[in-house]
Amino acid sequence: MTGNEMSGASEGGMERHQYDVVVVGAGGAGLRAAIAAHEAGARTAVVCKSLLGKAHTVMAEGGIAAAMGNRWPEDNWEVHFRDTMRGGKMLNNWRMAQLHAQEAPERVQELEDWGALFDRTEDGLISQRDFGGHKYARLAHVGDRTGLEMIRTLQQRTVQLGIDVFMECTVTELLKDGERISGAFGYWRETGRFITFDAPTVILATGGIGKSFKVTSNSWEYTGDGHALALRAGAALINMEFVQFHPTGMVWPPSVKGLLVTESVRGDGGILRNSEGKRFMFDYIPEFFRSETADTEEEADRWYDDKKNNRRPPELLPRDEVARAINSEIKAGRGTPHGGIYLDIASRRTPEFIRKRLPSMYHQFKELADVDITQEPMEIGPTCHYVMGGVEVDADTQESAVTGLYAVGECSGGMHGSNRLGGNSLGDLLVFGKRAGEAASAYAAGLGAARPAIRDEDLKAAQASALAPFEVEGGENPYTIQQDLQQSMNDLVGIIRTGAELEESLREIEAFKERARTMVVEGHRQYNPGWHLSIDLRNMLLVSEAIAKAALAREESRGGHTRDDFPKTDNEVWGTKNLVVTLDAGGTGVDLHEKPLPVMPDELKKYFD
Amino acid sequence: MGYDLKMRVWRGDTDGGELVDYTVEVSEGEVVLDALHRLQATQSGDLAIRWNCKAGKCGSCSAEINGRPKLLCMTRLSDFEPTETITVTPMRTFPVIRDLVTDVSYNYEKAKELPYAQLPPRDADGKRRMAQIDVERGQEFRKCIECFLCQNTCHVVRDHEDNKPAFAGPRFFLRYAELDMHPLDTHDRRALAQGAAGIGMCNITKCCTEVCPEGIKITDNAIIPMKERVVDRKYDPLVWLGNKIGIRNKDNDGRTEV
Numbered sequence: 001m002t003g004n005e006m007s008g009a010s011e012g013g014m015e016r017h018q019y020d021v022v023v024v025g026a027g028g029a030g031l032r033a034a035i036a037a038h039e040a041g042a043r044t045a046v047v048c049k050s051l052l053g054k055a056h057t058v059m060a061e062g063g064i065a066a067a068m069g070n071r072w073p074e075d076n077w078e079v080h081f082r083d084t085m086r087g088g089k090m091l092n093n094w095r096m097a098q099l100h101a102q103e104a105p106e107r108v109q110e111l112e113d114w115g116a117l118f119d120r121t122e123d124g125l126i127s128q129r130d131f132g133g134h135k136y137a138r139l140a141h142v143g144d145r146t147g148l149e150m151i152r153t154l155q156q157r158t159v160q161l162g163i164d165v166f167m168e169c170t171v172t173e174l175l176k177d178g179e180r181i182s183g184a185f186g187y188w189r190e191t192g193r194f195i196t197f198d199a200p201t202v203i204l205a206t207g208g209i210g211k212s213f214k215v216t217s218n219s220w221e222y223t224g225d226g227h228a229l230a231l232r233a234g235a236a237l238i239n240m241e242f243v244q245f246h247p248t249g250m251v252w253p254p255s256v257k258g259l260l261v262t263e264s265v266r267g268d269g270g271i272l273r274n275s276e277g278k279r280f281m282f283d284y285i286p287e288f289f290r291s292e293t294a295d296t297e298e299e300a301d302r303w304y305d306d307k308k309n310n311r312r313p314p315e316l317l318p319r320d321e322v323a324r325a326i327n328s329e330i331k332a333g334r335g336t337p338h339g340g341i342y343l344d345i346a347s348r349r350t351p352e353f354i355r356k357r358l359p360s361m362y363h364q365f366k367e368l369a370d371v372d373i374t375q376e377p378m379e380i381g382p383t384c385h386y387v388m389g390g391v392e393v394d395a396d397t398q399e400s401a402v403t404g405l406y407a408v409g410e411c412s413g414g415m416h417g418s419n420r421l422g423g424n425s426l427g428d429l430l431v432f433g434k435r436a437g438e439a440a441s442a443y444a445a446g447l448g449a450a451r452p453a454i455r456d457e458d459l460k461a462a463q464a465s466a467l468a469p470f471e472v473e474g475g476e477n478p479y480t481i482q483q484d485l486q487q488s489m490n491d492l493v494g495i496i497r498t499g500a501e502l503e504e505s506l507r508e509i510e511a512f513k514e515r516a517r518t519m520v521v522e523g524h525r526q527y528n529p530g531w532h533l534s535i536d537l538r539n540m541l542l543v544s545e546a547i548a549k550a551a552l553a554r555e556e557s558r559g560g561h562t563r564d565d566f567p568k569t570d571n572e573v574w575g576t577k578n579l580v581v582t583l584d585a586g587g588t589g590v591d592l593h594e595k596p597l598p599v600m601p602d603e604l605k606k607y608f609d
Numbered sequence: 610m611g612y613d614l615k616m617r618v619w620r621g622d623t624d625g626g627e628l629v630d631y632t633v634e635v636s637e638g639e640v641v642l643d644a645l646h647r648l649q650a651t652q653s654g655d656l657a658i659r660w661n662c663k664a665g666k667c668g669s670c671s672a673e674i675n676g677r678p679k680l681l682c683m684t685r686l687s688d689f690e691p692t693e694t695i696t697v698t699p700m701r702t703f704p705v706i707r708d709l710v711t712d713v714s715y716n717y718e719k720a721k722e723l724p725y726a727q728l729p730p731r732d733a734d735g736k737r738r739m740a741q742i743d744v745e746r747g748q749e750f751r752k753c754i755e756c757f758l759c760q761n762t763c764h765v766v767r768d769h770e771d772n773k774p775a776f777a778g779p780r781f782f783l784r785y786a787e788l789d790m791h792p793l794d795t796h797d798r799r800a801l802a803q804g805a806a807g808i809g810m811c812n813i814t815k816c817c818t819e820v821c822p823e824g825i826k827i828t829d830n831a832i833i834p835m836k837e838r839v840v841d842r843k844y845d846p847l848v849w850l851g852n853k854i855g856i857r858n859k860d861n862d863g864r865t866e867v
């Protein structure tokens with residue numbers, strides 16, 4: 001890929017590059033940040049673990065939430081802002097939710113300027129579809145492969161602008177000069193050779209943490225790299241207890257368990273039934289959403305065509321509500337043969353409609369499960385999908401507590417509060433990707449010649465740390481530790497949590513850390529997945545501890561955090577503060593603090609009266 | 610319903626390699642990538658495989674299974690007899706890096722040579738208008754997941770390394786066709802498709818279409834229409850006559866040749 005020639009056996013030297021802005025991650029957020037930085041005049045590099053165009057954004061299906069008003073002229077940023085805050089159970093950083101709602105429409109239009117081909121309305125405008133928690137049909141989409149369209153558009157734009165992309169290259173350490181970022185260190189996966197970037201700014205856009213869980217919709221890359229890099233560099237993470245379990249993942253066959261089934265199935269008319277054939281979501285409408293949710297099947301069915309006079313179907317409640325309901329039905333013994341719930345669109349829409357609107361889902365079930373979704377219901381169950389928590393950043397610039405370190409997209413925190421609405425992720429990537437790219441290049445430009453410098457001893461330490469797994473003899477292989485961690489997180493820090501289980505999980509994580517200290521990899525440095533995993537595993541362990549610790553501390557249930565022993569949402573105690581984690585003194589674990597939530601100004605409070 | 614699957618996997622690097630025999634336990638509903646992952650986790654920790662989504666959406670895990678270009682994640686074990694030995698080799702058209710991972714940089718170099726959408730200004734209200742039926746032609750091509758199986762299969766480069774500099778390959782002919790069919794695009798790229806991309810070298814054997822995991826009709830819907838339009842421009846006697854006497858083909862109104 002890379003043009004560098006080094007046999008796997010040889011020691012090799014160190015490659016070194018100078019940039020103004022280094023973006024880690026090439027999903028929607030990373031590419032949008034890189035484009036913005038480049039257009040602002042910064043020398044910009046993108047560094048990514050996979051090939052360009054393969055990032056997890058391609059898996060996004062439903063669409064980009066943006067109040068463009070193409071279907072419903074009544075829609076505007078205020079309504080979108082309100083939906084976002086309510087979906088996050090008011091724990092969102094209000095300023096991020098506001099900026100997101102205001103700027104998403106222009107970010108979508110921009111994609112179209114760059115060649116994206118969205119589905120159209122009858123008037124030829126960008127079509128918008130219904131999704132959970134959004135008052136109006138608001139998601140700009142391309143069938144059910146919106147993420148692919150987004151990544152390809154951004155990828156082609158990146159190439160067009162001539163931005164340097166370092167593919168299959170993993171960043172393992174951030175480097176600092178005093179309190180400021182001075183660069184990043186990593187290795188080429190292809191050769192194992194080391195690489196250093198001298199850069200005053202690093203934008204983390206590494207996505208999420210889902211690979212710490214056994215049942216997940218996330219790919220191998222989702223090992224919490226950005227979260228862990230930020231912690232080790234001295235930044236803080238917020239809201240780590242909030243992990244989104246998407247209500248609808250495939251449950252069968254085992255090989256695809258957890259694979260995402262888009263929310264668009266429900267947005268386009270699909271409903272949930274238990275093994276007794278009951279449309280059970282009507283039994284799970286929470287007080288918070290009762291006034292805006294239909295309480296009869298008739299009203300719910302009328303809503304698709306007449307939104308003014310009817311309320312939303314309960315299948316389109318925010319994801320946390322639907323996932324919990326499905327979990328309860330399965331636990332009560334009303335699940336399907338493979339331990340899921342039925343998601344039925346076959347009996348509600350024509351085969352032509354389904355194939356047209358949901359082509360990827362049709363293909364996915366046909367190819368992988370031998371199920372024709374135009375003829376029979378799908379079997380689905382909750383799957384670990386998204387982490388709301390992430391690097392604590394300034395809302396306007398996405399800068400962390402460390403000067404020169406920025407975080408965008410899933411690896412940043414605050415925007416989504418305790419629960420993210422579907423469709424708000426793709427908008428998040430674009431809006432804050434652009435903001436971070438611009439802020440980072442402005443900071444870099446202002447530095448002049450007084451740039452932070454990398455210290456040689458830091459580079460030596462980074463190399464030693466990366467090679468450590470080769471030095472050990474007789475330890476375990478990293479795959480075994482990873483599998484045990486995934487099982488443990490699934491069992492003890494999953495969709496329903498208890499204090500005792502969370503304490504148990506923290507003990508288990510300590511034991512995994514101990515085992516990881518002596519893990520061993522075979523072979524040499526050239527394209528060696530075992531070695532790569534051994535490095536990623538350290539990040540997974542650190543982030544898993546952050547999740548479990550925050551989940552244990554938050555003694556209430558809210559959004560993507562449900563405590564069986566504290567089932568109520570406690571606004572008095574927990575509605576006004578965030579849990580924040582930072583690296584502990586030993587550097588291998590995390591400390592927990594509380595921090596007051598930013599207070600929303602009065603002119604925005606009026607939307608919640 | 611698990612059973613022991615016999616596999617032969619190509620192991621090696623740029624210096625050469627060989628097929629290595631393995632036996633691995635597999636179970637119902639699994640795909641070839643599951644079997645390889647189990648090998649990796651239990652017998653061969655450094656087995657190099659490129660993969661990401663494991664759902665046929667990212668196009669990373671392209672390889673050849675019993676000699677056929679396939680995505681490892683979308684090839685189900687139930688397509689084979691349990692007694693059958695499954696042989697997995699890297700894509701043949703691209704240089705091997707290690708084991709099943711190949712150097713696909715040819716494709717990324719070709720991507721840099723491509724033209725881009727050039728749209729006119731937006732409408733007065735800041736939006737753009739296109740009919741659904743008009744965007745659908747381009748949307749078919751934009752389903753492409755860049756697995757590069759079509760590039761791997763195309764005999765113009767598979768059997769003729771020396772054609773690579775002059776030939777963009779099926780994946781990128783899709784891009785030319787997509788831009789050509791974009792309802793708002795302002796450029797005429799037929800000359801470019803002929804010259805820089807080498808579309809004339811394709812002799813429409815449809816191998817690319819056969820291996821496309823997205824079912825894109827690469828040859829029928831992209832390459833042949835593009836070839837026809839290239840030919841129209843160059844050789845159509847009516848177009849030639851029209852140009853001579855000052856009658857223009859309205860098909861390309863509003864498009865500038867690049």
